[in-house]
Amino acid sequence: MAAARVSPLVAALDAAAEARPDAPAVSEGAASTRWTYAELADASRAVSSWLRGPGGVRPGDRVVLRIGNRMAFAALYYGVLRAGAVAVPLSPEMRPYLLAAVLADAQPRVVVHQEDETGRGLEAARACGAVLATSDMLLASPARRGAGETDVAVAPDSVGQLIYTSGSTSTPKGVVCTHTQVDFAARAIGARLGYRPDDVVLGLLPLSFDYGLYQLLLSVAAGAELVLGEATVPTRALALLRSRRATVVPVVPSLAAMLVRLVARGELPRHVRLFTNTGAALPQQCIEALRAGFPGAAVVAMYGITECKRVTIGEPDGDLLRPGSVGRPLPGTSVRIVDADGAGLPAGQLGEIVVSGPHVMSGYWGAPELTAQRFRHDPTTGASTLHTGDYGRLDEEGHLYFAGRRDDQFKRRGVRTSSTEIEGAALDIAGVTAAAALPPRDGLDLRLAVTASLTADEVLVELGRRLESAKVPSSCVLLESFPLTANGKIDRKALHALRF
Template structure:
């Protein structure tokens, strides 16, 4: 399936295809809507004109710190306006922003910084003394940075290559530490434009973003709002307990959800049924259960619940058109305009409609591979021998129906979704192996009958000690609920952990 990309936003006369650098998208929208609110957080708001000025001042500061084209800038911040300004500031300098979760623990933060070798690191106020021992690169606290900005400062316009990296997104995967996905300007601007062609964000929308900006789902809301001229409202986990109230107070019309937020929002709305302005929910991160979809329809009459499927390696793969949200239960929609999804069998041949196989993707939104991981890049981003274009092999299974709608069926590797976030058993095992006394580790994915579990091989370690140590190394969503300590692990013939034997042992005990 291949569709022609058209202009997405009235007022962007040449469309995203012509304005492929991220800061050019900002400048175009600011010229059209200078006094309208662009972004708001708990401490205040900036108009589009303000955001341009802040991004120029931040770019001048970055330049003064020695940031040059091709450099990386790590930003470890919560959902605040300054993160948005730094995205565009890095773009103006020709550098790549590396947004890191504020919840990433030192164990992985140290590895990520060492991997991307940034020119500098920006952290929340008060975190500098904790992060500096982890790296030899300069670490700056955001309050100090903004205090050093010069009003009216700017950097000269330069012709940067749209194929150069705009962002590195670090995500869990088939390595013990997060791997960086290279996201060039051209791919990001195309993906945002194609997504918006389907979702139809408007300049009167207010988009409430609770999803972290370090997660591509959250970061792309910045670009979608920019394309539409919509207002972006940023919030953190502290907002969860009063989410329904904040939605009403801010006049939110669009709410990007991860499935774990759906149930709590429904309960809040049932206790406080006053109407809101919500017209659309979007969801990704895991399949949204039908009971959650039904609850959102019930509590927010008239709001569309848009199902989507994607991975960070190409941002979005399919979107269910909003007007069709009550059709084709179980489907995640159709491929983005201008892209193609093919289902392949084990021999790499396309299968007919209705047959299952690996989901593969081609199109201008396919990213440029993994940072400094050529072997994994070659396995995942393969050249299609028939066309010569790059084909992304997702490692996921699914099927297409006769009309080109995708039905996701599952993953074939060690990845899984927990509370809406992508988690890797290999990543958990790597953290467990860092615990003194642990000789071996095997993480078992959650099942319908059991939560995430870790087995470790060790002498004299209590299960609760292992879980406590993991909590110091991993984000909360990645910490197993259960732990079993063994004297020795069962191994396969080639020396790998025999996870099937561990699972069988649990099944026997439960019988």
């Protein structure tokens, strides 16, 4: 086993701070709110100092970061790793219904919350026995630099972060990510995308979403600047892109469509050089509109899954040559397409996407049975393989074409969720006796059918108190009873045909 050392993720930050101490590292909205790399490294040391002192955090303890897209998040994240603890980014929008379940699963030592947060979110944090803190408290701690106060050494296979993601269970599950796995993924993605020291990366996607979080890691690895904002106010997001002269813009379809719609109202920005896309595929017309609205910008399609972060990355504007392709596997990554029995399929045939490589994560936190279902070992090589549950095909040159998800998982507005999660929240509402969520399909948005004593609007309001806005269906219909299959299960095809 390799000897313990400082996290390679922390080492990347310190290397950037040593090489370019005065270069901008992370900023929040206005350019005046900014940390240089030296300042970010110092701020992360202050966080580590508080965690190891008043916070009582020991190596391996979980620390929940629930503050949204704020500059302080960067210091908190690296400070947690510096202390040898496990970072657990969570959305501030996570409703108490799910937050309580996630906190019970993660058992954090510390929960860092927003300064102005009140109500049931804090009650859920208190109920799990965690120490409650704000980012201001942690950042006010003096950085430890004296003898014996060096960073905590971690074993390469020790856990660095838990990323909670929805899937086939009714509540989110924590993907276990070691320092080495995350470091490999960040370096491999950065090498393929070619982030540069002079890049300004626009971080509009939530930092609790792994696509958003990795923008921080990629920016640090390249010595670039990450500009944090939110996409909730469209005009403000575009104004930030323009004023900060962003060069790299990661998008999901809803964000891309918003930018395309707004950019035509003013001078077309020519400083954006790269749009990246994963989470959900961009429609071809949206890709073309991005090129038209942002002259000189290339679009890169990617495919990934939280359980191994990124699988394939396409060439810039690769869709022009291979429409629908999401690129080739990362270096050191193997992608196979298998049938229902696990046998490999030849190029061109559709089957399940199976991935192996150094970035295949370590399973699900506290869920050995679920881990065994998705994370298996190759009987020949012994390598860990991830059965993604997604369908796709490979062409003769190894380019992947994603065809959809095998189960009920889907992404909406960049947030990954599942029908099971939404239905579980609906059934938590008093008066709801049955529920079926229908994922977006055939031009229809996310919908919900229920049998209930409430009105449809009342169900959606109650659901909004339990789930993030991206997980709340756009419409709800009340049924006296559900159509059933011959096996007594809800007939989802018949429900979808109702087109409510």
